[in-house]
Amino acid sequence: MTFIALLQSIPPLAVYVVIGLLVGVESIGVPVPGETALITGSVLSTRPELHISGMWVAVAAFIGAVIGDSIGYSVGWHYGPALLDRLAARFPRHITADRIAYADHLFDRYGTGTVFVGRFIALLRMFAGPLAGTLRLAYPRFxxxxxxxxxxxxxxxxxxxxxxxxAADRYLKEASWGLLLVLLLVGLLVGRVVGRSFERRVEAYAAERLAESGESE
Incomplete structure (x- = not known):
């Protein structure tokens, strides 16, 4: 069963709970598809027969993001680098030393601005809460x-x-569902492009650090 089929098969309230949980877990630092859940739920909300509210999809994602990041912040505050080491060991494909170092650099340079912008970048979404807590950013500002x-x-x-x-339902009628699926794919593709851009910045920063360490020896 696909994720779309799953959300179509459960009551609207359960849809909101699933979206909120996935976004929240991702915000703690675990690589689950939080943004995909938000986009999928938003797409399904355009189908009147499913009785899913786009507003409540957004509210669920918002609540999940705030609570998840706050939990990540609290865990980072108490456990610091040890938390990131454990996450890196558990999810080596998603969380690497270079990514953590670059995210740390962004926090050091831009502070809470990284928290705001990071919400739109998959990898920073996972790091924002734990890193903010580890770096002892003031919680009200965070x-x-x-x-x-x-x-x-x-x-x-x-x-x-x-x-x-x-617009699709009004002007395209039968093609609207297909168009919305295309929109879902486009949203995921944009996320991939942004992620790749972030990866290039991570690699450039890692190379810069390596060069600096070589010069200092």
């Missing part, structure tokens, strides 16, 4: 940036999907 980023991210995706879905 919470404000976290909530603002989550609201723009969840609300922005839901609104765009709703607008496109409404």
């Amino acid at each position: 919470l404000m940036a976290n909530a603002a980023g989550a609201a723009c991210w969840a609300g922005g995706i839901a609104v765009v999907v709703q607008l496109v879905g409404t």
